[in-house]
Amino acid sequence: MKLQNMSAVVTGGASGLGLATAVQLRDRGVRVVIADMNEERGANAMQVLGDSCVFVKANVCDTEAMNAVFDAAVNLAPLRALVHCAGYGAAVRLVEKDGQPGSLEKFQEIVNVNLVGTYNTLRLAAARMAQNEPIDGERGACVLTASVAAYEGQIGQIPYTSAKAGIVGMTLVAARDLAQRLIRVCTIAPGIFDTPLLARLPDHVRDALGKSVPHPARLGHPDEFGMMAVHILENAMLNGETIRLDGAIRMTPR
DSSP: OOOOSOEEEEETTTSHHHHHHHHHHHHTTOEEEEEESOHHHHHHHHHHHOTTSEEEEOOTTOHHHHHHHHHHHHHHSOEEEEEEOOOOOOOBOSBOTTSOBOOHHHHHHHHIIIIIHHHHHHHHHHHHHTTSOOBTTBSEEEEEEOOTHHHHOOTTBHHHHHHHHHHHHHHHHHHHHHHTTTEEEEEEEEOSBOOHHHHTSOHHHHHHHHHTSSSSOSOBOHHHHHHHHHHHHHOTTOOSOEEEESTTOOOOOO
């Protein structure tokens, strides 16, 4: 797909992987709408992205709010790309240290944001893209975000792993479903990336995490995620696939 005369939505676009992707899309002339819950980060992101882009505060599980995001994109230019980065994790164990069972509410919340939010965002984006006139046999492309935790979840990641494994599972089915609409779907499963979440950790912890990656032995750069997302959008033969972007890491149990 040629990245021209079009708009894109990037969820979780106010920082980290999403912002890096939004910058690369903007640099290719794409009109970008970033959706995020954090208004302060959204304002900071707009200073980076400039007037050609738009920030809309939205929860990916809120259909009305996400419709406003996609309305904003369509008002800029035909919506032909989605890069869905929004999500979060928190530690939940089956039996907590005090002997109590793990929180069902926290499990449901994490799965809802990561998995249900992905489905909600994808269905709304696809419905908009399906109205586009095909260009070179395509109406649009969607990039979802899973995690290597989908394959090797660590202790305490049960809800996060469950949700990300669900995204991996939906990828091929979504691609098959949307093939008749001429819309592609792929997923990126990143490893350990240098995001604002990891920035809170002490330097020695960050260094140890980086050294756990076989090669290159460092944390991933958000720009490297953005490069992969853009390539998926541009390469018409990438469809129905989950691509690990992890430097060959395989996570240990803890």
